[in-house]
Amino acid sequence: MEAAVLVFGVLLGIPLVLLMVLLPIAILAERDRKARLRDWAMVNGWTFQERSFAPWTARLPGRNPRGLGVTLTGQVGGRWVTVAEYSYETTSSTGESTTTTTHHHLVALVLLDRPHPALAVRQRGLMSQFGRALFGDKPTATGNVLFDARFRIDAMAPAHAKTMVGPALVAAHIAGTVPQWSLVGNELLTCAPGGKLKDPNLIPRFAGQLCQVADLLGPVDFAAHPGLPDAPR
Secondary structure (H helix, E strand, O other): OHHHHHHHHHHHHHHHHHHHHHHHHHHHHHHHHHHHHHHHHHOOOOOOOOOOOOHHHHHHHHHHHOOOEEEEEEEEEEEEEEEEEEEEEEOOOOOOOOEEEEEEEEEEEEEEEEEEEEEEEEOOOHHHHHHHHHOOOOOOOOOOOHHHHEEEEEEEOOHHHHHHHOHHHHHHHHHOOOOEEEEEEEEEEEEEEEEOOHHHHHHHHHHHHHHHHHEEEEEEEOOOOOOOOOOOO
């Protein structure tokens, strides 16, 4: 009986010992990761923040205003960009138990030189594919069979969308060299599932993919949108 109690006590103590050993290691690893990112930002002329707040989180999955973690801002190809960690939580209930899941994303934001009408290119999900098969293409369809089967364009002005999303940008989406994105005003935004920023040298590459979208966007049609702030008078 005493032996059984001793074994039970040892088994209960193992998780506690592991926690005491692993927790400090995890804390030191996280501190080292942030230090590498901070040093990289300083060397490359970027700013570093452990946490930040931005109104554009309302455009991200979960719409968590407090979801931004490590945030770096600098220039890529002459454009101001921000790369940040973002997370939000969802809960699911099964009977008497409730499970909370934290979803981690990496976000990139590129500031354009002028505002544009709202526009987005998103990869089609199953429901979108079903709706297209049932009702046909929307007026924002490009006419490119491969693109329209895999992506959809969300825009209030279909004619403007076709001007902005031209053949070069369509081809880049088909080739998989650019991410899905949304544009509101002069803020071009993309969000991809992922973990935390680990290798700082990958930051320009991640932001550069969105900069490629900015480079391939067609010119804004001021005649069709005379109310835009930068429209010629």
